[in-house]
Amino acid sequence: RRLSLLLPASMSSSSTRTPESVVADADALARKVAAIRAAGAAKLQVIADFDGTLTRYWYDGCRGQSSHALLRQGNEEFDAKREELFEHYHPIEINPDILLPEKAKLMEEWWGKSHGLLIEGGLTREAINKSVADAPIAFRDGVVELFEFLEARDIPVLVFSAGLADVIEEVFRQKLHRSFKNIKIVSNRMVFNEEGRLVAFKGKTIHVLNKNEHSLDMAAPVDNSPEDPNGSTEDYSLVKKRTNVLLLGDHIGDLGMSDGLNYENRIAAGFLNTNIEKSLKDYSEAFDIVYLDDAPMWGVVELVSDLC
Numbered sequence: 001r002r003l004s005l006l007l008p009a010s011m012s013s014s015s016t017r018t019p020e021s022v023v024a025d026a027d028a029l030a031r032k033v034a035a036i037r038a039a040g041a042a043k044l045q046v047i048a049d050f051d052g053t054l055t056r057y058w059y060d061g062c063r064g065q066s067s068h069a070l071l072r073q074g075n076e077e078f079d080a081k082r083e084e085l086f087e088h089y090h091p092i093e094i095n096p097d098i099l100l101p102e103k104a105k106l107m108e109e110w111w112g113k114s115h116g117l118l119i120e121g122g123l124t125r126e127a128i129n130k131s132v133a134d135a136p137i138a139f140r141d142g143v144v145e146l147f148e149f150l151e152a153r154d155i156p157v158l159v160f161s162a163g164l165a166d167v168i169e170e171v172f173r174q175k176l177h178r179s180f181k182n183i184k185i186v187s188n189r190m191v192f193n194e195e196g197r198l199v200a201f202k203g204k205t206i207h208v209l210n211k212n213e214h215s216l217d218m219a220a221p222v223d224n225s226p227e228d229p230n231g232s233t234e235d236y237s238l239v240k241k242r243t244n245v246l247l248l249g250d251h252i253g254d255l256g257m258s259d260g261l262n263y264e265n266r267i268a269a270g271f272l273n274t275n276i277e278k279s280l281k282d283y284s285e286a287f288d289i290v291y292l293d294d295a296p297m298w299g300v301v302e303l304v305s306d307l308c
């Protein structure tokens with residue numbers, strides 16, 4: 001692919017590109033890297049989206065599944081109803097012609113109905129565990145090494161998702177085979193009864209268009225519930241003091257994850273997994289560095305090793 005043909009004419013003279021990544025303004029990125037490095041690891045935090053960012057977009061030639069999509073309730077009627085909701089609302093989610101306030105209302109409606117079906121259908125922990133074991137989902141190569149690098153330097157990682165916290169935690173458990181004390185998951189969290197059946201969701205719903213309104217939730221104290229596989233120990237009110245941010249996302253809307261954090265420097269790294277020709281201009285303007293074609297995490301590993 002001739003990337004030079006795809007890049008916006010307005011890009012800085014310091015733009016760089018490799019087959020795997022594009023940097024629209026390499027000088028600006030270098031300045032941010034230098035500032036973050038000078039401030040030290042104690043000032044840095046990482047905020048990452050989950051689906052399509054930490055996980056691969058493609059899995060064995062098929063779309064990797066999201067934490068919502070992989071879930072099988074063990075009740076075909078309810079699985080089919082959630083699938084019907086997806087068929088109806090997903091085209092709305094990706095339709096650029098629907099105005100944001102209207103779209104946000106519809107997304108709220110989708111999440112509400114979907115969560116309602118999971119409760120009504122009596123989702124169990126067992127069904128979550130089995131769904132994850134059967135699912136086509138995998139972390140990008142290099143994610144474990146990234147987490148290890150950050151853990152060794154006590155740099156917190158906040159995984160921020162409009163998906164399902166309990167499913168994401170199970171993916172961590174089953175696919176990483178180890179826990180990380182520096183990782184906290186902020187997502188829609190389930191409440192189970194004594195028999196292990198879902199009875200409610202905690203707090204306000206996080207959907208794709210209101211992540212920014214929840215960014216401060218990340219600074220809340222950690223819920224060290226016994227089932228939290230990561231058992232995070234960082235006092236998350238301290239993350240407010242970590243004023244340098246490395247943000248990882250796969251949608252331009254993911255940039256809202258750092259709203260409300262009064263950061264001094266932010267490096268935004270974006271994964272552009274699909275529609276590259278159509279979206280590269282917008283992505284390269286929005287993100288400091290764009291990784292193309294469902295790239296592995298090695299580029300980010302290299303980037304953080306320049307930061308601390």
Ligand code: TMP
Pocket residue numbers: 049050051066068069082085086093110111114160161162163208
């Ligand atoms: P995120 O993980 O990137 O924050 O987004 C969550 C995705 O979940 C979003 O693209 C829509 C999808 N989704 C489903 O597949 N099924 C559902 O029932 C719901 C509510 C969302």
